[in-house]
Amino acid sequence: MSESKETNRVLTDKDITKLGIRSSLLQASFNYERMQAGGFLDAQLPALEKIYKDDPEGLKAAMTDNMEFINTHPNLVGFLMGLLISLEEKHEDRSVIKGLKVALFGPIAGIGDAIFWFTLLPIIAGISCSFAAQGSVLGPIIFFACYLVIWLLRINWTHLGYNLGLKSFTKLQEESEIISNSATILGVTVVGALIANYVSINLKPVISIGDNISVSVQEAFLDTIFPNLLPMAYTLLMLYFLKKKQVSPVVLILVTIAIALISSLIGLM
Secondary structure (H helix, E strand, O other), X not given: OOXXXXXXXXXXXXXXXXXXXXXXXXXXXXXXXXXXXXXXXHHHHHHHHHHOOOOHHHHHHHHHHHOOOEOOOOOOHHHHHHHHHHHHHOOOOHHHHHHHHHHHHHHHHHHHHHHHHHHHHHHHHHHHHHHHHOOOOHHHHHHHHHHHHHHHHHHHHHHHHHHHHHHHHHHHHHOHHHHHHHHHHHHHHHHHHHHHHHOOOOOOOEEEEOOOEEEEHHHHHHHHHOOXXXXXXXXXXXXXXXXXXXXXXXXXXXXXXXXXXXHHHOOOO
């Protein structure tokens, strides 16, 4: 007779609430190499240490995976943390956990930006400013009260993600290989799409044809034949150096900055 889901749990509701509160640490060590990875790991660390209390190698693998690049929405990240922690608790295959993380952080960022930064907060700020313009103290009170509610909701998102992960675990076990492959494919697709957004290379040179006609190398040739060819090529080059493990990511960042400055000065980009 198999043990019930509850008896297999390592984390308590209090632990998940703590995870939700700690999710506010997401951007505590923001940097341009791994973005929010440091805060993402630090928020989950107490839960991971409890899950892998007797498995130092498992903890090491989980910490390594969570230090990989991530850039998502701070107010909704608790949902992703809760989901991933539930899979860590059940010792799901690492490729499934990594694949789901990579596949979900982009859409969660898009949803969060659309709801919070572009809709909810501007409306609240507009209402609050109208009160403040009339000299009413209700302006800042309304704004900070609403933001406090938004902040507290991260606890609910974390519990929701965790409970969803627990309920879906049986299905994940049955379809583990299919989900792993699907998550990997989706994750690679998301990362590929991010290249076009995060990497921008535009060539300035133009080719003169006749007296009054000039053709842009970027628009007429590169963008017509293969849009975003240069960003993809440069990203693959950086990946090659990273795979060789002979060049530090910091060095690659400095080289990229130097190339950008020099290219701008000589009018290449």
